[in-house]
Amino acid sequence: MKRINLDDVSQLQAHDAADMLGAIYKLPEQMELALDLMKRTAVSLDRSRVKTILITGLGGSAVGGDLLRTYVGDTCPVPILVNRGYTMPSYVGDDTWVIAISYSGNTEETLSAYEEAKARGAQLTAITSGGELAERARRDGVPLVSVPSGLQPRAAVGHLFVPLLSLVQKSGLVAERVEEMEETLQLLRDMRDELAPTAQTAHNLAKQIALRLHGKIPLIHSSTGLTEAIAYRWKTQINENAQTLAFAHSYPELNHNEIVGFDVPSELIERVEVIALSSTFDHPRVQKRISITMSEVLADARCGRSQLAARGESALAQMFSLLLIGDYASAYLAVLYGLDPTPVVKIEQLKKRLAD
Incomplete structure (x- = not known):
């Protein structure tokens, strides 16, 4: 080689x-686009009933939930948990805010968890770029945050994290930290030129x-x-x-x-x-x-x-x-290693076999 x-x-x-490297470089722009999107997005939620926030997703879509949990978990008055699976924990009910997040909108585990959360009477919100999750959210009257498509889920971390953060801030459960976001965006702009x-x-x-x-x-x-x-x-x-x-x-x-x-x-x-x-x-x-x-x-x-x-x-x-x-x-x-950082052949192979 x-x-x-x-x-x-x-x-x-x-x-x-x-162009995975290009997607990484554009992280600050992703976050800025997401901030602009969320300025025009209202939160439909009965905060008085919320005792738990549960973010359900897999892979790159779930990462935003992990980041949210570790960033504001110590100041949020209710637990923030991340669910990676087909089913909902037994405590999920009408006092749970379930945020279903799937960048593609077609993650089968997330779709399954969404349906179970809906059946349990949870307050639901969906974040996706489209696919089946968007269709179900529109059909069910579930609040939907539509993010830009066209990336690998793991390369869309800015599009997926900022809406989560904005939602919990708009709900009043977590205080806004405008200065922290401004510092972060400037730091990322400075650092990316050092790492590009x-x-x-x-x-x-x-x-x-x-x-x-x-x-x-x-x-x-x-x-x-x-x-x-x-x-x-x-x-x-x-x-x-x-x-x-x-x-x-x-x-x-x-x-x-x-x-x-x-x-x-x-x-x-x-x-x-x-x-x-x-x-x-x-x-x-x-x-x-x-x-x-x-x-x-x-x-x-x-x-x-x-x-x-x-x-x-x-x-x-x-x-x-x-x-x-x-x-x-x-x-x-x-x-x-002589590899293209974008294709995930084994994941696609598994999805195909599961579909068969």
Whole structure:
């Protein structure tokens, strides 16, 4: 296989036929479009009845729910949960706000969960670019947020997260954080030029991470809370974009099990690359745990390891700074493996067989 030079933009373009790198670059514009859309979108909800918010979705469509949960979960007066499956938990009823989210509108698990939530009398909202979910929402008189189509669900995170955030803000359950959003958008605009294909590896953190992960098994660590969803996002982006295995775990739980597993077999441990995502919003004891684990506990482990600090001041900015780096790194890793980061052949194969 021809050796890949990440600083050769023509090589990147040759491998990125569907322009995943371009979609990543446009994340700030996605979020701005979504903000504009939600200014014209009303919320139809009896807030007094809401005891739980349940976001039901799969894959890239569910990521927005994870981000919402970790971003505002500590200030929202009711639990925010994410459901990934065909059925609804037993507690779902008329006091549950169920937000069904499917970028394509045809995710069979989400459609099944939607029908069960409707039968249980839950208050429903749908977010989709079209498909069957949009048709059912219109038929049933369910509030519908229609987002732009044409992307892979995992590349539409701005279109999917911002409507979720706006909905809970418009409901009055969570306060608006306008300044945090403004900071986040500006930070993403600044960072994308540092991480884009035209930025040379010597000054491009995402390319450097991709090179470090090449030929390795990525293990992404985070803190329970703000960066937890981001670590999982890194894992799934590496899975789908780079078509390779990756794993994620969080502090402090991993200090009670995983750290003991870095001894044998040595030939496997040598292929592991640990990246610990950190934020100033991490609990002080977790910050200490990360430091001790990375510098002392794993000092003799034969794996690679590094720590990546979030950028920005606000919680939202720090979340999305790490997300953007991970999205770019996963796409560059795909190119290093000689792959196009957009197609997900195995997922399409599975969907076809299920349809048959």
